[in-house]
Amino acid sequence: MVWRTRPLAVASVAVAAATALVAGCATGSGGSSSGASGNTLTLWTHNAGNSAELDVVKRIIKDFNGSQSKYEVKLQAFPQSDYNNSVVAAASARKLPCLLDVDGPNVPNWAWGGYLDPIDVSGSEVPLSDQLPSTVSRYKDKVYAFGFYDVALSFFARKSVLNEYDIRIPTIDKPWTKAEFDSALAKLKKSGKFQYPLEMGTGGSGEWWPYGYSPQLQSFGGDLIDRDGYKTASGTLDGKSSVEWATWFRSLVTKGYMSKKSGADPNKDFLAGKSAIQWDGSWNAAKNTEKFGDDLAVIPPVDFGNGPKIGGASWQWGMSSTCSNKAGAQEWLKFSRQTKYFVDYAKATSTIPATDAAAKQVDGYQPGGELNVFVQFARKFAEVRPVTPAYPYISTEFQKAAQDILAGADPKDSLGQAAKDIDNNLKTNNNYAG
């Protein structure tokens, strides 16, 4: 086959022209090496594609830009799935924006890594002391970030199904014990109506694993790391209680109570009646209520011996350490701390408002409302994930170990290896001192 060379030459010229055009288009934010250009500040959020929450961010920015003439905030939205990669890459190039949101458990790591600076929001409309503790992130006694909402996990079930199999519907004051929970699952499995009576979202990935399952580990008496100084995981993550949790967790699969890997959309399966009990977040509460109405039971976490536990801390806002206009960034942060925005976030995202004042204005979350139970869960049962810069590493190791255990690996060996790897990481980083 002989190809004509003239088209190639034409193509080469076209490419050269296109390259020049591209170079000309290379405006972007190239000149903003410090997250701000004068009084124009860049803000990053993880909400690209999530119009509900993104619209609230846009509203705050619009209100802020309109409320004064000194500063202007510009939005850049990223997809959540790889938001952290974008931030890490930008930090390595010293291209972080002035303002950015961060998942609560990552705050210590980003503070230790020098991505974030402490913030001072004193004098804002809503004082930090009014917030749910899990919605304010501190590291070394300094506030680095705050959130407008939190989420809570709970079990969801249908009262009619539980009643049919003579299963007690637990309350916040009297949650299920481990024995009751196991018995309930056995009854539901025996009924033959459910291939897997329990839906725990085991097809999830990333942070879902420590967020969803480490509170159960804690309720057994274990933990991800020894929180006394955060210097070792050995003896804690692979301790007796943790191994008991892992053995029980695996037994859910071997007894056929739970799928080793759940479907693409566990909530859809629950709504379709494929599972009887679902371990899920408050974000799906409204959808579940809409489908089942009064028949929906929002069930507190099981008390496996050390009290019921759920994870705390969701997305929060902070300021980068490389921001060249920290005064402007602090102004935006302070401005955003108005009750109306706490309300807007909670309404838009079906999450728990971070303050009681906001909760009173959100349907369902008022005292006595059908969703107020999540506020109580967050206040009563929430435990923040380990406040250490090592957390992202711990999270990954725990996920690997838990997935291996569900796949059939020996619980003690898997947790032991994870604890050993975490200890090595701590040692390599000098226990994240400094």
Place this chain on the structure above:
Amino acid sequence: MTSLLKHLGGHAGRVALALVFALPLLFMLVSSFKPDDQIFGDLGSLRAFLPVGALSLDNYTGVFERVPAARFLVNSVLISSITVVLGIIVNSLAAFALSRMRWPGRKLVLTAVIATLIVPFETFALPLVWWVNQLPLLRVNGFHLEWTTGWMDTYQVQIVPFLANAFSIFFFHQYFQSIPKELDEAAIVDGAGWFTIYRRIVMPLSGPAIATVAILTFLPAWNSYLWPLMVVQSEELRPVMVGISYFFQLNVGWGQIMAYSSMITVPILALFVAFQRSFVNSIASTGVKG
């Protein structure tokens, strides 16, 4: 009778194999017209592959409401096309020098180039971010040009690092080896220089290799995901693959994902169909097989 059975068996095998590859695409396309509930409802039966039920274009409308899909598509076409065309020029020139010209150390250079194939991109992604951030950049500022530093958040940072490609060089090298060297000698006798030989003899005879490299360069450029997430902050510069993660939020819209996936798969299929014959020919002639 036996040969007829063999014939039918062979056909049945090929049809079965074709179905294995075609059914996921068919599922994607059909599901893109169905509401989410129906997608899940049809999963347990053959209906999953059939355009039945409440079909509509709602998912496609939803895609454009959720993602600046048209902009992402234009960006990807631009980035992938420029990467392909410049990549073919750069890599074929390198391969020509390694294959047709005699100079000391060329085997060592070829070995070094091939050795880079085993280094996964993820291992040097962060250093590369640092590196591209040190490069000089000519920017348009109002009505004049100005020099600045750092290629972050530009089109060229999505193109230039991927122009030189070890596999493409190796592929061109192997193909060029199959073109008789006597053609070069005859051309030299006629007074041609090396560039003339490259431009007028070797490249015109390398159509299948060019087509194959075009496909193999286009695919990763089109599928690029991690790199643009790391180096591009402005939404208006993002490529299509980043767009897919816009849908994986709390309320995942599976129908919209299928619609978006269908939209971004069509260009790839069209490219492959256009170059299919050349692709197969060149794979067969270079001895490079998957």
